[in-house]
Amino acid sequence: MKTFTQFLSIILIGLSSVQITAQNWEQLSIPESPSRYDDVFFLNENLGWAADGWGSAVYKTIDGGQNWTQSTYNNGEYLRNIEFLNEDVGFLGALSTNFYKSTDGGETWNTINIPGIQAICGLDAVGTSTVYGCGAYFQPAYVIKSTDAGENWEFMDMSAYATALVEVLFVDEQTGFVSGGNDQGGNILKTTDGGQSWTEIYNSGIPGELVWKMQRLFSNTNVMFGAVESFDPLPGKLIKSTDGGQNWVSRDVADPFIQGVGFITENHGWMGGHNSGFLETFNAGETWINTGFGGNLNRFQVFDENLVYCSGNSIYKYTEGLSINEIASSKPKDLDIVIAQNPVSDKLNITIDYTRNDHMLITLFDETGRKIKQLSRETIPSKGKRNYSFDFPYSTGVYHLLFHNDVGYQSKKIIKK
Numbered sequence: 552m553k554t555f556t557q558f559l560s561i562i563l564i565g566l567s568s569v570q571i572t573a574q575n576w577e578q579l580s581i582p583e584s585p586s587r588y589d590d591v592f593f594l595n596e597n598l599g600w601a602a603d604g605w606g607s608a609v610y611k612t613i614d615g616g617q618n619w620t621q622s623t624y625n626n627g628e629y630l631r632n633i634e635f636l637n638e639d640v641g642f643l644g645a646l647s648t649n650f651y652k653s654t655d656g657g658e659t660w661n662t663i664n665i666p667g668i669q670a671i672c673g674l675d676a677v678g679t680s681t682v683y684g685c686g687a688y689f690q691p692a693y694v695i696k697s698t699d700a701g702e703n704w705e706f707m708d709m710s711a712y713a714t715a716l717v718e719v720l721f722v723d724e725q726t727g728f729v730s731g732g733n734d735q736g737g738n739i740l741k742t743t744d745g746g747q748s749w750t751e752i753y754n755s756g757i758p759g760e761l762v763w764k765m766q767r768l769f770s771n772t773n774v775m776f777g778a779v780e781s782f783d784p785l786p787g788k789l790i791k792s793t794d795g796g797q798n799w800v801s802r803d804v805a806d807p808f809i810q811g812v813g814f815i816t817e818n819h820g821w822m823g824g825h826n827s828g829f830l831e832t833f834n835a836g837e838t839w840i841n842t843g844f845g846g847n848l849n850r851f852q853v854f855d856e857n858l859v860y861c862s863g864n865s866i867y868k869y870t871e872g873l874s875i876n877e878i879a880s881s882k883p884k885d886l887d888i889v890i891a892q893n894p895v896s897d898k899l900n901i902t903i904d905y906t907r908n909d910h911m912l913i914t915l916f917d918e919t920g921r922k923i924k925q926l927s928r929e930t931i932p933s934k935g936k937r938n939y940s941f942d943f944p945y946s947t948g949v950y951h952l953l954f955h956n957d958v959g960y961q962s963k964k965i966i967k968k
Contacts, residue, residue, distance in 0.1 A: 575928050576829060576844055579616040579866045582606075587847040590632040591862040596854060600657050601866050602630040602643065609633065609643065611657050616860070616868050622657045632850075633657075634674040634682070640700050642682060644671025650684075652701045665695055667706045673719040673729070681724045683746070685709075685716040685731070688761065692716045694729060694746055705746075712740050712749050720765045722772065728752075728796065730762035730777060737762040737779045741796060752796045755779050755788065762790070763810040763824075768817065769855055778812040778822055789822060789836040802836030813851025813859055815869075823848025823863065833924070838944045886961065888954060894966040901939040903954075905931050911954065913939070918949040926952075943967065 581588075586605035593599035601610045601619070607628050610619040628645045635641035635657075643651040643660055650671050651660035670687040677683070680700040686693060692713040696705045709716060713733045721727030729749075730739045737760035739753040753762070761780045768774035773795045779788035787809030789802045806827040814820030818835045821842075828845035832838060848863040859869040891900035903911070913927040926941050947967050954961045 575925055576842070576861075576867050576869045578845070579619075579868055581610055581616070581619045581866050582608075582621070584864065586629070587849065587864055588862040588866055589630065590850050591852060591860050591866050592633050592635060593852055593854070593860055594635050594638065596858055598638065599860065600633050600635065600641065601862060602633040604629050604631070606630075609657055609660075616866060619866075623660055625651075625660070631670065631672055632674045634676045636676045636680065636682065636700055642674055642676070642684070642701060644674055644684060644686075646670045646672075646687075663701065663704065665704050665706060667693060667708075668695065671695070672717045675719045675721050675727070677721040677727070678724050681721075683719045683721055683727065683729075685719040685729050688715050688717045688731065690715045692731060694719065696746055698724070707746055709740075709749070712751065713738060715761060717761055717763050718765050720767065722767070728765060730765050732759070732761040734758055736760050739765065739777060739796065753777070753790065753792075753799050755790075755801075757781065757785065760785075764812050764850070766812050766814060766851065766853065768814060769853055771817070774814075774817055776812045776814050776820070778809050778824075780810055780824065781807045783807050787822075787824065789832075791835055793817075800835075804830065804836070804839060806830070811848040811851050811861065811863070813853050813861060815853060815856040815859065821848075821851065821861075823861075828863070829861075829867075833944070838942075840942050840944070886954070888961060888963060890952075890963055890965060894968040895943055896968060897943055899926075899939075899941045899943045899965070901941075901952075902936055903939070904936045905934050914953045916951045916953060918951070923950070 584603045584606045588601050589604045590602040597615045599612050607625045608621050609623045611622045612619045628647055631646050632644040639654055639656050641653045641657055650663045652663050653660045671684045672688050673685040675683050682697045684695040692709040692715055694707040694709055713731045716729050716731035718730045725745045726743050728741050736755035736757045738751055739762050740749040741752045742749050762777045763780045764778045766776045775792045775796050777790040781787050786803040787807050790799045792799045806824050808824040808826050809822050810824040812822050819833050821829045821831050829842040831840045831842050845867055846864040850862040852860045861867040887904035889902045914925045915923040950965050952963045
């Protein structure tokens with residue numbers, strides 16, 4: 552296994568040009584929402600749609616979110632969620648009795664009349680023609696189902712299992728989950744027969760809580776996550792199962808109104824809600840880092856470890872998309888970088904003296920050269936000293952910091968005591 556020094560040498564030595572990629576969240580260029588984007592859905596890495604809550608608009612992208620076009624406006628209705636079976640057939644839920652279907656990729660929407668619905672809060676398209684929906688977070692609880700691409704619908708009264716339903720997530724046409732809450736607490740229900748019968752597999756035990764969002768890990772579908780929305784003064788919660796939902800572990804999250812959840816590994820993921828941006832964890836929720844980025848998060852859509860979309864105040868994208876090319880044939884003058892205390896404990900404090908306006912990427916690696924996290928990505932507007940302070944919730948050992956600015960790379964070894 553390569554040491555970090557060998558790893559860095561591969562980057563810097565013997566190359567006339569190098570390229571470095573960094574994983575990071577970016578805010579995409581989509582019009583500002585008067586509330587938030589309640590949902591985002593991508594059929595593949597490039598083709599996607601976003602539902603703007605009180606903006607009452609649907610936006611579409613064909614280039615991975617770099618450009619968006621408004622495809623429809625729905626007269627002041629709060630648009631809650633959006634889901635597509637294929638490039639043409641999609642469904643749009645609102646916080647009203649209206650429910651919509653499109654057959655032209657979201658350009659136009661036709662109203663579907665389903666007696667009994669008060670709102671559609673969750674949607675999931677599975678297979679080639681099956682669609683499930685659920686509602687409402689403000690009660691009552693029901694599930695809707697179509698097996699013919701939305702031509703006909705079945706309404707299922709779920710009052711025997713829940714008082715409110717928010718999220719629906721299906722494995723295939725027969726097996727799936729819905730979540731919300733009942734008089735005992737936030738809960739998750741499971742079916743294996745297409746919704747004909749349901750079994751409660753989780754309950755938070757605190758009345759008033761709701762399981763707001765669920766996720767199955769793309770690389771191991773037995774691993775599931777849920778976001779439990781609570782209320783002051785209680786914390787919100789991350790719940791995790793490693794056996795397909797039979798058993799759950801719960802971890803507190805500082806924001807009571809936690810809603811969105813998205814993990815790219817069993818341990819590395821993010822949560823957020825009405826009062827928070829991206830809260831990040833590297834240890835399955837034992838500790839959390841407030842990234843200070845984003846806000847009012849609701850829906851995460853995880854493709855793999857390198858591609859995630861999220862809806863909130865804007866639409867956000869996590870990808871290995873940042874590319875920086877530098878000439879490394881000659882080494883420029885190093886910046887003055889000072890680690891305030893080394894060994895470090897729970898905080899990593901750094902001072903950098905910039906000689907001009909610049910750009911800076913600060914990335915943390917372990918001793919073998921495995922990337923742990925990108926700590927900072929910013930534009931430096933002018934010369935002068937800048938101070939940085941990062942939480943350092945990592946185990947004892949040797950780590951390396953890689954500093955990449957407009958003119959080169961520098962590394963610093965640090966020790967966690």
